[in-house]
Amino acid sequence: MSAPVVAAASLRAEHLSREYPSGEGRVLALAPFTHTFPSGLTAVVGPSGSGKSTLLNLLAGFDRPTTGQVWVGGTDLTALSEAQRADFRLAHYGFVFQNHNLVGILSAQENVEFPLTLAGVPPRERQARARELLAQVGLENRAGHLPSQLSGGEAQRVAIARALAGNPAVLLADEPTGNLDTRTGERILALLQGAAGAGRTVVLITHDRDIAARADHHLSVLDGVVTPA
Structure with missing residues (x-):
């Protein structure tokens, strides 16, 4: 079963800002900014x-x-x-987190199927899609393993397969290589680059400037202010 062509969807922030109450005042967590995220991989860098x-x-x-x-x-x-x-995210977004957030009682195969189950995809179709994606990330032989039986890099690759299951137009990745060794981090980055190359808008949050340097586009965040990097 081949993956369908990704439908292009622009991601745009317009005058976006966020403040939080703090004591008697307010803290500006994100200063107002406007930006269109193009298709391809955009790295967003900045300190913790x-x-x-x-x-x-x-x-x-x-x-x-x-x-x-x-x-x-x-x-x-x-x-x-x-x-x-929530419904819109299910249809248009994929997510990869630093700690992969796999469901511990589900196998790798079942984790990849999970968003498709929520979307009402028939069992045979979602099983075929999950097998295809696990093969793409090199884990077809680990399909029946629980997250606790996978290495950190393997779990993160399952998380990427799950993120791509619904063929999302937008993929958001929050420090997906943060807990991995350099070699495994490179493999995760290559998978994200492949997702971006298929026409998706991929936004990668990272503190690693070597990883960020490999992206197509770059933004920097410092004290809540977003600027081109």
Whole structure:
């Protein structure tokens, strides 16, 4: 079963900002910024606490902005209800986290199938798609293993396969190589580059400037201010 062509969808932040209450004042976690994320791999770099994760949470619709909008194609993500945002993410987004966030009681195969199950994909179709994706990340022989039986790099590759299961137009990756050795991190980066090369918009949060240097596009975040890098 071959993967369908990825439908292009622009990802755009318009006057996006986030403030949090703190004591008697407010803390500016992300200063207002406007940016269109092109297809390909965009690396967002900056030190811990700079605002990178705040940015990612806003782009994903996990958090509400203080000002501004997030547009995916012609849809304003910030105008949707919580339930509508969840449905929209399922249809258009894929996510890879630093700690992979696999479901511990599910096998690698079942973890990859999971978003397809939520989307109502028939069993035979989702099983075939999961097998195909596990083969693409080199883990077809680990399909029946639980996350606890996988190495950190293997679990992260399963997480990437799961993120790609629904053929998303937007892929958000938060420090996916942070807990991995250099060689395994390179393999994860290559998989993300492959996803970007298929026409997706991939946003990679990283503190590793060597990893970031391999991206197609670059942004820097410092003290909540986003600038081209």
